[in-house]
Structures are given as C-alpha cells and as structure tokens.
Amino acid sequence: MKFNDIERHKQLFILALPMILSNITAPLLGLVDTAVIGHLEYAYYLGGSTVGAMLITAITWLCGFLRMSTTGLSAQAFGKNDDELNSLILLRGIIVAFTIGLTVIALQVFYLDIALSLAGGSQQVQFYAREYSAIRIWGLPAALANLVILGWLLGNHKAKIVLWLIVATNLINLLLDLLFVIGFGWQVKGVATATLIAEYSGLVIGLTLIVAHFKQKIVGLFTSTQHLIERTFEKSALLSYFKLNRDILIRTLCLEVCFIFMTFQGARLGDNVVAANAILMNFLLLISFGLDGIANAAEVMVGKAKGQGKQVNILSSVNIALFWTGIFALVYSLLFYLGGQYFISTISSIPEVVEYAQQHMFWIIALPLLACWCYLFDGVYVGLMQAAVMRNSMLIATFGCFFPVWWLLKDYGNHGLWAAFSVFMLARGVTLAWHYQRHRYAF
Template sequence: LGGVAVAATLFSMIFWAFGFLRMGTTGLVAQAKGRNDSYALRKWLLQSVVFAAVTGVLLIICSPLILHVALPFFEASGVVARQAEIYFQTRIFSAPAVLINYALIGWLIGMQKPKGPLLILVLGNAVNIVLDLLFVLGLGWATQGAAMATVIADYLALALGLLMVRRILAHDGSQFSREMVFDIAAFRRLIMLNRHLFVRTLCLLSVQAFFTAQGARLGDEVLAANALLLNLMVLISNGLDGFAHAAEALTGESIGKGDRRQFHQVVKVTGWCSLICGGLFCLFLGLGGNSLLGWLTNIPEVAEQASVYLPWLIAMPLIAVWCFWLDGVFIGAVRTDMMQNTMLIAVVIVFLPVWFLFRDLGNQGLWLAYTVFMAARGLGLIWVYRHFSKNDVWFAARHEFI
C-alpha cells in the first residue's frame, strides 16, 4: 500500500505539471467556436492531441530517469521503494492516454460540452475501482494489479473521449488534413502558449512542495494536519473551478465573436457566481469545519492540530476565488503570458519574502505566506484585467492565434 501511495503521488505531480494541455486547448477552441471556424476547431484538436501523445511517449522513454531522480525524495524504505517501482513501471504506460484526455477535455470545455469531461472522469474512476477489486482482491495481483487497473481505465476513458469528439464533429462539414498537423506557425504558437502555462504550473507545484517540506520540519502531526487542510483546499478549488471553466469557454467565444458586451457580461456573471460560491464555502467551513476534520481523520492529535490552523482555510475561499475565476478569463482570452507573470511575482516577490519574515511563527507563518500568496495572485490578475479592459487589449490581438 505504501508503494502504491508513493508512486501515485509521483504520478499526480507529473500529470498536474502537464495540466496546460487542457487549459491551452480550451481558450483556442473557444475562440474558434466564436468565429464559427470549423477548420481551426479541428486544427487545434489535432495539434493538441499530437502534442499530448508525443509528450506521453517521451515520458515513457524517460521513465527510468524520472524514477531514479524522483524516488529518493520520498525517503521510502527498501520494500516500499521496490513496490513503488513496480507500480510506476506499469502505470507509466497510461501517460499518453492521460495527456491526450487532457487535450480532449480542454476541447470539450471550449466547445461548451461540460457533460463530456464529467462522463470521461466518471467512467475512468468507476472502471478503476471495479478493476482494482478484481485484480488486487480477486486475483491477488497486488501492486501491479492496481497499476494495470489504472492503465486500462485511462485508455477506456480515452476511447470514450474520442467517441464524444467524433460525434460532435460528425456534422460540421469539414475534414482533418495533413496541413493541420504541419502548420508550423500554429504549432509554434501552441508551444509558446503551453510554455507559459507550464512555467505557471511549475511555480504552483514549487509552492506546494515548499509548503509540505516546511511543514514536515515542524513535526509529523503538523505535516499531517497541513495535508488534511490542503486536501480540503483541493476540494474547494475544484468546486470554484466550475465557474472558471465556464469563464474559459464563454469569454473565449465572446472574443472570437468580437463581442465586447458579451465578454464583460460573462466576466461579471461568472465573477458573482464564483464570489457567492466562495462565500458559501466559507460559511460551511466556519459552521462545520471542526466536525468535518473529525470525520476525515481518526487520529485526535491530527484533528486537534488541524483545528488550530482551520481559520486560514475558512478565509481561503473568499481570498483564492479571485485567482481561480480570473484564471478562467485569461485562459479563454489566450493571455497565458499574464498568468505566468503574475504567478512568478506572487511566488518570488510575495510568498518567499513573507515566509522568510514570519518564519519564526512556525506553521502560522507558513499559512500566512500561503494565504498572502493566493491573494497576490488574485490582485495581480485583477490589475491586469482592469488595464486590459481600459485599453481594449482583450480584442486588439484576438486574431493572433487563428
């Protein structure tokens, strides 16, 4: 079990780093949809899928090096490390399926087909659970069985995603062509767009890793309490991301149409919805946070530690909602350069200095730095949004990625 947990954590970090394949595709597709450009819809789909497939194959080729470099950081025992290797060496073959699915999900969101990603995720998780029970408990294949279950589930989810895309494209009257793949200028733009998102994601991963490492230095109970609270933060962010995804698709469509009124209306509506949802999360955590912690862990010491830092989490939805929501706006507008730049500023100029100044406060100082970091991300994006709106930048470069 420990080996599976270690390897699964490693895969989560790897695949999260390539989340740009989803985000980058959405904005391009949403704008193409706004222009009613069926050629561009197919071009961005094909180029994103090819890019994802090549990246997945490269991950397989580089897997021995990845395992050699990453595994020592977990400081696992010999037995756990060996089981982690077994799991990793099998599950790595799902990388092309996972990354292509990112591209397909991004395409479906850009096409305003939100049921598609939901069905893909539900099928993948359901098949994974069933095959885990069969392979691990039924056939006794242990660690390798768990990895095989995930690989099969990922490829079945990919098959469903491809089927959905095929059905959507069946009646658009256009065809795929070789020129779509070999449009070097467009592919260069796609790589540049994904580069911005990749740097942004690495910054976010670095903050999360730093937060975990500093928490570990404060003791096992603090580490466990922080992990518990951060898991709740992930759930909150997933809830708020629903409105961000709507913003991605609808703002991108508005820019593709050249409809300024619709663009600002979408920003306003998704912003208010995000803010209300964030407020409800704060209310829920404020009223039932301690009870929730008791349900999530059966270790009283961990629950007690987590309750000490719970006020930070209670405030977080209304602080973080701004960056989650505006990320969606900037993705739809294909202005990922600003997402990258504001993230770099938030990490280098805000998070690290605040932590350094308040490090003597221990975990309270760590949570203070993390909270100010999230606020800085939102404030940076708000400033850029206001500047772009004042100078009509959103629509000035709307043909750049055609």
C-alpha cells in the same frame, strides 16, 4: 454590460454547473483514495501514496497548458464557426500529449530517482511512494490526452459531455479502488493500478464521445492525408501554439513548484504532518475544482466573445462570473467551518493525523475567500489567450510572496507553510485583477 442580463446568468450556469459537478468528482475521488489508505494501520501508507501521487500529478499539472490552451483556442474557433481549425486544435493537442507522456515513460528511472531524493520522508514513505509512482507513470499518455479532450469539449460548449466523461472515468477508478485495496489487499499498489486503468478507460470513452457527437464536423479534415499532415504541422500554427503554451507552462511550473514544496516540506516535518496535509490538500482541491467550474464557464464565454469580436460580452461575462465566484466561495467557507472536523475524522482514523489536521483547519476555511479571485481571473485570461499576463502574475506570487513569506515564518512549522500558501493565492488574484481593471476596455 448590464449585470441583470438574465440570459447571460443562465448561460454561465448552463456551462458552469456540469463543470462544477465534474470538477468536484476528481477531488472527491482523491478523498476516497485517501480514505481507503487512511484507514490502514500506519500513516506511512498514506504518506507514501501522497508523495507518489504528487510525483505523477506534478507532470499532469505541469502539462495543464494542454487543457487551458485547447479550451481557449477551441472556444475562439467555435465563435468563428471554423470547424477545420477546431478539429486541428484537437489533433495537435493529442499528438503533443502522447509525445510528452511517452518521453517521461522513457526517462522514468531518472525522473523518479531525482524526485524521490528531493521529496525526503521516512524509508517507508519513500518505498511506497516509489511503488505508487512506478505504476501510475505508465498512464501519463492517456492522462495528458484526456486533458486535451476535456479542454476541447469544454471549448465547444459540451460541458454536459465533460460531466459524464469524468463521472464515468472516476466511477471506474472508485470501483477498482475498492476491489484492489479492500478486496485484494493490494494497499498502495491497488490505488495506483486502479487509477492507471481508469485513465486509459477515460481516453477510450472520450474519443468515442467525440466521434459520436462531432463526426460531421471533423470528417472533412481526414479526407486527404496530405492536407491533414500539412495543416497539422503548419509551421506558423505550431509556432503560435508553442509560444502560447510556453507562457502557460511557465505559469503552471510556478504553481507546481509551490504545491510540490508544500508536500516535500510536509514530508520533512514528519509522517503525521504529510498525512494530515494530504487530507487538507484534498479539501483544497475540492474547493479549487468547484470554483474552477465558474472559471471554466468564464473561459468559454470570454473566448467565444473574443472570437466574435464582441467586447461588451467579455465585460458582462466577467462581471457576472465575479459575482457568482464570490457566492460560491462563501458557501465553501461555511461548509468547512461547520463540517471540517467531521470530514477529517471520516477520512482518517489515525488519532495523531486527525488531531494535527484539525489544528490547521482554519486555513481551509479562509482559503476559498482568499483564493477564489485567482481562479476566476485565470479563466478570463485563458479565454482571452493572454498567457503572458498569467505567467507574470504567477512569477510575482511565487517568488515575490510564497517563498519570502515561508522564509519569514518557517519557525512556525506547518502553520508558516500554510500562511505562505494563502498569501501566494491571494497575490495571484490581486495582480490579475489589477491588470484587468487597467486594460478591460482594450480586449
């Protein structure tokens, strides 16, 4: 459990750096989307696209269990050198992803009507939110399958492939954004269409990369159709898979409730507020996805060690990941302290939105230090496949911290909202750290 294990530090960065770079491309692309829309004439374009994106992102985030469970399960299968089990994990995940995506498409009218009525906002925000989400919803099967593919590649120590896959997908999205919005003048509809095409492009690229790099490992599974069907839909394996995903789903649902509440409550405070919060939330995603790179590396290292039955490697990996998580959090806080106002003015040229966002910038400066621990321990518990612990932590943070704090501070408007969110993120980290310290020698 030596902290000065240079090889383990190196292993962490071999996994983490590609994931940090690939994770950051997602919020950077969101910032590009926001900047393209934010420089249009009226704030309701940005507000509408933000609410619309949240309606779709709510589903993809809610289905984050597809990525998490796939990473943890495949990492443990990788540690056991079980190629058939590894391949089945990928196949089951893709089948579940398409089933969920197609179900939501079939129920889209019902879903969008209810979600938009809860979202609130002005008539213009409602109009553009519906326009955006009605296009994006058709990309859900691909978006959810991409979660499985990314999780599986990461669990198999292919972080570099994950990096190139995400970069390629986001580059397609970026180029189409510029073409459709600036070139064709499609406004909100252009951003949604660009993302839709990029999601299916990512799916095709991802499957192609898997076949190219893992053909020898997965080909044996498809030699017998009967064997493939029997193993894929094996009752005990499916029950175990859905039990694991049930707990991750509950955990993610709580997280999603908090994010949606932030967006909807901002919409009720006015168009300028929801537009400013859209900028700040993109900054938060930039922070979270960057810190998730360390957490993703911890997932793989802890999962592999768990599969090998090496407890000492679990403890060493967690200690090293904790150290680097703290370092990266400090860097993020300094970055937004020094350049926050510049970043905001670059993204939007609407004076009221810029001014309002700048008034709330100190929350973004503080959040890396408050929230980094919950990202890291989420990764640890994904690798250990102890989803019930993650579920319980999130329930405490959501209903014991977020909503009570917001209720107490609601008279402070948007500041009260961000204060509640900050306490929520801190509580997640504290509860998971407490559990880890009590049980770290039992894993």
